[in-house]
Amino acid sequence: MVMELGTNNAFKTIQSLKFIVVDHWRVKIKDITHHLYNQRSWAWDMFVELDAANQMLTMKEIVHIGLK
Secondary structure (H helix, E strand, O other): OOOOOOHHHHHHOOOOEEEEOOOEEEEEHHHHHHHHOOOOOOHHHHHHHHHHHHHHHHHHHHHHHHHO
């Protein structure tokens, strides 16, 4: 199954990056966005409405929480 992620301009700004770096961990952006998408429409809809800076902060927070 192919999912098209990053359907807004803000996400297109950061999708060229491959990883989010938090502390000494690197996590693929693709993995984080798949996680958000799989949380169902509300979480994904809220995420894609954010600007690029807030999308990046949200993904970093998800990685940070996931590493605990």
